[in-house]
Amino acid sequence: MPSELTVICADGDDADRAATARALSDAGMRVQSVATVAAVRSGIDPDVDCVVTGFDFPDGDAYDVVNAVRDANPDLAVVVFSDASATDLPRPNQGGLVVEYLSKTMPDATERLVALVSQATTPNYQIAYPVPGDEDERIEALRRYDVEDSDAVGAFERLTKLVASHFDIDVAFVGLLDEHEERFVACEGANWETLAREDTICTHTILEESTMVVENVREDPRFAANDRLAELDIRSYAGVRLTTPEGHAIGALCCIDDEPREYSDAEIRDLELFGEEANEQLRLRRRLDDSVGSSG
Amino acid sequence: MSSLETAYTFDAVPIEPVARGTTLIVTGPSLEGLREMLMSALVAQPTEGTLVVTADVDAPTAAEAYSSAGGDDSPGRLRMVDCSPESETTATEYVRPIADPADLTGIGMELSDLYEGFYADGCEHVRTGFYTLAPLLLYAEDVRSVFRFVHTVAGRVRSADGLCVCALDPDTQDERTVSSVTHVFDGKIELRRGEDGAQIRVLGLPNQPDGWLSYDPLSPSK
Numbered sequence: 292m293p294s295e296l297t298v299i300c301a302d303g304d305d306a307d308r309a310a311t312a313r314a315l316s317d318a319g320m321r322v323q324s325v326a327t328v329a330a331v332r333s334g335i336d337p338d339v340d341c342v343v344t345g346f347d348f349p350d351g352d353a354y355d356v357v358n359a360v361r362d363a364n365p366d367l368a369v370v371v372f373s374d375a376s377a378t379d380l381p382r383p384n385q386g387g388l389v390v391e392y393l394s395k396t397m398p399d400a401t402e403r404l405v406a407l408v409s410q411a412t413t414p415n416y417q418i419a420y421p422v423p424g425d426e427d428e429r430i431e432a433l434r435r436y437d438v439e440d441s442d443a444v445g446a447f448e449r450l451t452k453l454v455a456s457h458f459d460i461d462v463a464f465v466g467l468l469d470e471h472e473e474r475f476v477a478c479e480g481a482n483w484e485t486l487a488r489e490d491t492i493c494t495h496t497i498l499e500e501s502t503m504v505v506e507n508v509r510e511d512p513r514f515a516a517n518d519r520l521a522e523l524d525i526r527s528y529a530g531v532r533l534t535t536p537e538g539h540a541i542g543a544l545c546c547i548d549d550e551p552r553e554y555s556d557a558e559i560r561d562l563e564l565f566g567e568e569a570n571e572q573l574r575l576r577r578r579l580d581d582s583v584g585s586s587g
Numbered sequence: 588m589s590s591l592e593t594a595y596t597f598d599a600v601p602i603e604p605v606a607r608g609t610t611l612i613v614t615g616p617s618l619e620g621l622r623e624m625l626m627s628a629l630v631a632q633p634t635e636g637t638l639v640v641t642a643d644v645d646a647p648t649a650a651e652a653y654s655s656a657g658g659d660d661s662p663g664r665l666r667m668v669d670c671s672p673e674s675e676t677t678a679t680e681y682v683r684p685i686a687d688p689a690d691l692t693g694i695g696m697e698l699s700d701l702y703e704g705f706y707a708d709g710c711e712h713v714r715t716g717f718y719t720l721a722p723l724l725l726y727a728e729d730v731r732s733v734f735r736f737v738h739t740v741a742g743r744v745r746s747a748d749g750l751c752v753c754a755l756d757p758d759t760q761d762e763r764t765v766s767s768v769t770h771v772f773d774g775k776i777e778l779r780r781g782e783d784g785a786q787i788r789v790l791g792l793p794n795q796p797d798g799w800l801s802y803d804p805l806s807p808s809k
Contacts, residue, residue, distance in 0.1 A: 354692075368739075371696070376700070377683070377693070377696035377697045377699070377700040378678060378683060378697065380696065382690055382692060382693055383692055385692075385728070387691055387692070387727065387728060387729055387731070387732025387735070388691075388692045388732075389691050389692060389695050389732060389735040389736045389739055390692065390695065390696070390739075391695075391699055391739060391743070392695065392696035392699040392700060393699065393703060394700060394703070397703050397704075397707055398707045399707075403703060403706065409746075410742065410743065410746030410747070411742070413742060413745070413746060415738055415742070416738065416739065416742035417735055417738060417739050417742070418734070418735060418738050419731035419732065419734045419735040419738075420731065420734050421734060421767045421768065421770035421771055422770065422771075423770065424770070424791075489731055489734075495763075495767055498766070498767060498770050499766070511761075511763065512724075512730055512761045512763070512764050513730055513761075513763060513764055513767060516728055516729035516730070516731075517729070517731070
């Protein structure tokens with residue numbers, strides 16, 4: 292609903308910015324007006340639902356705004372609202388800066404902008420990764436698990452230590468896939484806490500029922516250009532899904548190494564057995580929490 | 588209001604009407620009539636518009652294919668973004684050339700602009716098609732930008748009660764990428780060569796026929 296939306300309205304032109312902000316505000320949106328790319332960068336927080344931007348700024352252009360937004364919140368939608376036609380706007384150096392676009396010269400442009408912002412804030416509107424068909428139910432199911440207490444973390448830490456030792460790999464982890472990021476519940480061999488969904492391999496693992504193996508990340512077109520994986524020295528991957536009793540995939544138990552690596556059928560079966568153990572731990576957490584909830 | 592007024596119907600593809608806001612991927616060999624099936628699915632009813640992103644062939648060729656499928660390719664009824672390699676298409680109000688299929692920024696903005704143009708002209712229901720996704724996947728620096736692009740188009744189509752149909756020959760792409768891309772869409776139509784000719788089946792959509800059906804890509808009607 293527009294009345295619940297918080298929108299950053301960025302435009303280097305004072306009059307244009309005021310007019311756009313007024314249109315959005317009149318539609319019931321909370322509007323933060325900013326005049327520079329730097330102000331956009333500092334204004335992004337979890338409460339922001341969408342960014343509407345003009346093209347020219349004293350310290351850059353709309354594509355700099357897009358980069359600033361994606362650095363802070365990769366899933367946040369950006370709408371370019373410009374009086375220049377789509378054909379006349381200069382193109383960015385990078386081809387992948389996907390945005391929504393609306394010309395200010397369109398009839399009823401401000402009404403269309405309000406509609407466009409409303410639709411751009413629907414779930415998964417401008418995300419850079421696939422989601423399962425049961426994404427809403429999956430996220431709702433994930434909320435029923437509490438794995439943050441020390442007992443649960445201890446169980447997963449023991450399990451990932453065992454997995455890393457068994458496969459003689461650099462890193463083993465249990466990760467849960469929240470709406471926008473992967474949360475590492477236990478991570479043997481690294482200090483990872485969270486990773487944006489678009490940077491994770493596990494986002495793809497939860498799409499398929501079979502265990503996912505990426506023998507060489509640099510040779511898989513889904514991940515070859517992912518700089519974040521390279522920064523983390525993730526060169527090979529094997530992951531098994533963690534699912535709820537209803538079948539929703541909420542995370543994965545994974546093996547990581549800094550070298551290309553194959554996994555034999557026997558190793559994959561072993562990983563799946565470890566995965567079943569992780570699933571049991573998860574289900575135990577849910578049952579305990581449900582019983583606490585029902586008795587309290 | 589009849590169900591046909593709240594759904595997209597298909598005269599030349601043997602599937603049942605689909606709800607407004609639906610996104611589909613059509614996969615199969617190009618030589619088995621992939622383009623013909625896509626264009627048939629995009630043929631607009633009198634109150635609808637059609638928007639095609641053509642990446643494998645240039646705009647005139649795509650318009651001819653649309654016309655052959657029974658569509659009205661007159662200016663304004665059919666609007667196109669032409670990002671096919673080496674295209675010599677000239678920009679007009681309704682046809683927008685993009686020099687590089689890797690320029691997803693430009694393709695997306697031109698697509699949005701043409702879509703908004705339909706609204707401005709009073710046309711609220713738009714069939715959007717991609718022939719095909721392959722060059723976008725092939726030329727993209729990072730496949731994640733293609734996911735973002737397809738999600739953005741799908742989001743617009745869902746919000747606007749449109750229809751989106753994307754064609755992809757899976758043999759031209761890494762099968763892992765094809766599998767992941769498929770998850771962005773509500774449903775899938777598979778095209779294959781059967782013993783007696785082309786066949787299709789629909790996956791992931793309600794109220795559709797089960798199993799493989801004979802399909803004649805050269806037939807103008809059921």
